[in-house]
Amino acid sequence: MTLPVGAGTDRRIDEILTRFPRRGSALLPALHAIQEEKGFISEEAMVYVAGKVGVSPSFVEGVVSFYTMFQRRPVGRHHIQLCRTLPCALRGCGRILEHFERRLGIREGGKTPDGKFSLVTVECLGTCDTAPMVQINDREYGPLDEAKVDAILASLE
């Protein structure tokens, strides 16, 4: 049987399983490990991780759907997460969203046909001092204006 994850991730999850007083706690770190490798969490991966941790696949599905960071489908190579919450809104994140949409030719929630970019809005990222701000994959950028957005997009491979 082939694993839905690479051998490295499988070994990593085995190590994670030894880390906690109770096995169940390994679920979130295991899901993070899978998503780091695959970019999202497939049905097969959920069944696999359920077996590893010792819970049911439907339990895993409940957990995956509860947390917004876990993706059920592949996102763009550059996943653009624009903060929409009040402190960023006071500094004009609405305008920045429109600019992203225009530049990428997609709407909020969409993905470019080449799979390079996906665009979503997210809630406060705890970085309101650089509002309006965006997190692209695991990096933050801000404060943003239109010119900065253009420069960031141009810099991403």
Add this chain to the structure above:
Amino acid sequence: MPFEPLLTRNIAKPASETLEVYLASGGYQGLRRVLKEFTPESFLEEVKTSGLRGRGGAGFPTGVKWGFLPKTRDKPRYLCVNADESEPGTFKDRLLIEKDPHLVLEGIILSAYAIECHTAFFYIRGEFHAGARLFQRAIDEAYARGFLGGNILGSGFDLDLIVYRGAGAYICGEETALLESLEGKRGLPRIKPPFPAVVGLYGCPTIINNVETLANVTLIAERGAAWFAGIGRPRNTGPKLFCVSGHVKRPGVYEEALGVPLPQLLERAGGMLHPDRPLKAVVPGGSSMKILPAANCDVVMDFDSLAAAGSSLGSAGVIVMDSGTCIVWALLNLARFYAHESCGQCTPCREGTGWFVKILERLESGRGMASDPALLVDVAGRVEGNTICPFGEAIAWPVQSYVKAFRGEFEEHVTRRGCPLMAVAAR
């Protein structure tokens, strides 16, 4: 006289996150002193005497909370550090985690010693990628130098510390939701009692403390409870990190003694962003707290003073709004946040947040009814006090206070069939 930085004393130094820089500034001397001169009980007393109150939102006295642990020792005890920092307008814990992780780490070790715990967890919100990396590095450095692990500094005290990453859910900052999440489940708050101090992680006695709270414990270990209690105001002691965001020239984290006047804090943040737009309102304690209209902003920033002024210090997320801000639009923005983040367990919270969005959307788009302002307050009253966790209040309070302080503006949205300020607010 500017306040001498205590919590932020290292952050401007190059490589401030490294153990070398921390040690060079006298780091881990407090831990050495406490392990030599204090028993766990006497250090717990010291923290009580300092008057330190929790910096996570509720302002509960830290030493008193620790004292709620059962005296029996038939189960392990756990310490969970709350680094979930997701309250809109709050970004202080992140600064400590990224710029001075050892200040926090020393406080964790000290607090674990006081409560006699040997396994601690650092629950950090999933979006803080750099923070989780930097904190793990600090932990590795601490193990290598004998500040963590077995027989810490030869004292006989053992402590392991494990980083646990959340995955995007505001509610996991609520302490019992945090425990559920740490057990690998959905973050659904638990019914209290039992309180976590008695039945917490894995059913064992557990203390949950905020990052900044624990950083303050380091200061108490270094310079003593009496010194700490001399900072700030009676019952509101110690230094405090304030996060100023919104319409100011220099948004950022500012350290002051508890009790700093709000106008002085806004001055430090550079004053108002646009010279032609005066202050309209401030939310002093993160998005869940009641709004203060400009006329009520002559307050000092501590737990008791803000409670007396009809709001709360909360997470000290100070959100500043100028005269160009539409209050209905601002509340709608927050209502959407709370509707998205409700865990859905309690009907009043799940349904109420949806109602708020619906009513505010129609007001903002010019389809509001004359009865809508009263309806908002009515629904908020049905949410408040009727939910499992304080998230219900976290949306009921903004709704009640925004309508109360700016009733005329809500009514104007009805009579003028839309938002008079929309164009300005969008900027």
